[in-house]
Amino acid sequence: MNLSASCDTSLSDYLLRLGDNALILSQQLCGWCGHAPTLEEDVALSNIALDLLGQARLWLEYAGASMVPVRDEDDLAYHRDAHQFTHVLLVEQPNGNFADTQVRQFLFDSWHCLLLTELSRSTEPRISAIAIKARKEATYHLQHSSQWIVRLGDGTERSHRYAQRALEQCVDYVGELFAMDAVDHEMVRLGIGADLAALRPQWQAYVEQVLAAGNLVYPASALSVQGGRHGQHSELLVGLLMEMQHLARSYPGAQW
Amino acid sequence: MPPNRQPNLRTGVMSMPNELNTWEVFVRSQNGIAHRHIGSVQASDSQMALQYARDVYTRRDAFVSLWVVASEHVISSADQDQAAWFETAHDKDYRQATYYPVPDGVQHL
Numbered sequence A: 001m002n003l004s005a006s007c008d009t010s011l012s013d014y015l016l017r018l019g020d021n022a023l024i025l026s027q028q029l030c031g032w033c034g035h036a037p038t039l040e041e042d043v044a045l046s047n048i049a050l051d052l053l054g055q056a057r058l059w060l061e062y063a064g065a066s067m068v069p070v071r072d073e074d075d076l077a078y079h080r081d082a083h084q085f086t087h088v089l090l091v092e093q094p095n096g097n098f099a100d101t102q103v104r105q106f107l108f109d110s111w112h113c114l115l116l117t118e119l120s121r122s123t124e125p126r127i128s129a130i131a132i133k134a135r136k137e138a139t140y141h142l143q144h145s146s147q148w149i150v151r152l153g154d155g156t157e158r159s160h161r162y163a164q165r166a167l168e169q170c171v172d173y174v175g176e177l178f179a180m181d182a183v184d185h186e187m188v189r190l191g192i193g194a195d196l197a198a199l200r201p202q203w204q205a206y207v208e209q210v211l212a213a214g215n216l217v218y219p220a221s222a223l224s225v226q227g228g229r230h231g232q233h234s235e236l237l238v239g240l241l242m243e244m245q246h247l248a249r250s251y252p253g254a255q256w
Numbered sequence B: 001m002p003p004n005r006q007p008n009l010r011t012g013v014m015s016m017p018n019e020l021n022t023w024e025v026f027v028r029s030q031n032g033i034a035h036r037h038i039g040s041v042q043a044s045d046s047q048m049a050l051q052y053a054r055d056v057y058t059r060r061d062a063f064v065s066l067w068v069v070a071s072e073h074v075i076s077s078a079d080q081d082q083a084a085w086f087e088t089a090h091d092k093d094y095r096q097a098t099y100y101p102v103p104d105g106v107q108h109l
Helices: A005-030 A039-065 A073-078 A098-119 A125-153 A157-177 A182-189 A196-213 A235-250 B046-057 B079-089
Strands: B021-028 B036-043 B065-070
Touching: A005 A039, A005 A073, A005 A098, A005 A182, A005 A235, A039 A073, A039 A125, A039 B036, A039 B046, A073 A235, A098 A125, A098 A157, A098 A196, A125 A157, A125 A196, A125 B046, A157 A196, B021 B046, B036 B046, B046 B065
Parallel strands: none
Antiparallel strands: B021 B036, B021 B065
16 A cells, blocks of 8 residues: 555554454453463453454554564564553553453444454554454454343342442443544554444443343443543553563573 | 253253253264264253363364263163163173184185
C-alpha cells in the first residue's frame, strides 16, 4: 500500500491497540492457570489465553513491521512501559473472583467478535487475514463466556450476586470499547479499520439477551472511564507488566 | 441429575455449577469413521461438558465431531458376567473366517 507517513503512524497505532488488547487479556487469564475451579476450566481458560497470545503476536509483529524504525513483537511486548501500552482499560481490570473474570471476558468477547467481523472485511489484506483467523477463536471464547454468564446469573443466590456485582464494576469501562478517536476515524476513512461506535447497538442487544437469560440486569452506568488507548492506565498494569516483562528484562536476549 | 432441575429454557444451560457430573467423551477424527471413546470430563450440564470435551481433548488433533454422554446413561456389562459372556467364544474357532482352509483354485478372495 502507498500510504502517507501520518497514515503509517495511524496504522501502527491501530495495530498496537489490537495487539495490546489481546496481550494484556492473555496475561491476565494466565493468572488462572492452576487456580481455576476445575481442571477442565483451567484448561479452557488457558486455551483462551493462548489463543489471545497468538493473536497478540500476529498484531504486534505487524505493528512493529509498520514502525520506523522497525521493532519486533518481543521488543513491543517486553520493552515498553505502562504508559506506552494502548489497550482498553477493561482488559486490565483485576481477575478478582471467577465471576469477575467471566464477566470481563464476556464483555470483551462480545465486542471482540463484532470488531473482528468488521476487520475481516478490511481493505488491508493482512488485517483481514488475521481477523478471519482470530474471529474463529473469538467466536468460541464468546460461547464459553456467555454460558458462564447464564450459569452464574441463573445459578445460586451467591453466584448471581457475584455476577451482578462484577457487571457493575466492569460497565464503566464499556464506553471506551466504542469510543472513536482520530486514529479510528483515519482507519475507517481508509477502509482499513472498524467503526466502533456503529457496533454498539448490536453489542448491546446481544449482551442484554444473554444477561436476561441469566436473570442479570445491565447496569445503568453514569461513567465512561477512558484513556487506555492513549497510555493512561491504572496501577494494576504496572504490577502485571512487572511479572510479564521480568524475565525478558532481567536476562536480555535470553533464549529457551 | 436430580429430576427437579431443568435446563434454562432459552439456552439449554443448567444452573448450579457446583454440582458436577461425569460425562464420557467420544471423538470422530474424520467423516465416515465411527466416534471413539477418548476419555471423560466433569461438568454440570451438557453444554459445559461439550465445551470441556473440546477444550481438553481437541487441542492437538483435528476432529470433525464430538459426542458427550452422561456417564450415568452408559449401561455396562457386569464384571461377574465376564466368564459367561465373553470366555465362551474362546473355543469356537469355527466362528473365525481363518478357521476354514482356502479351497484350491480360488483366485479372487
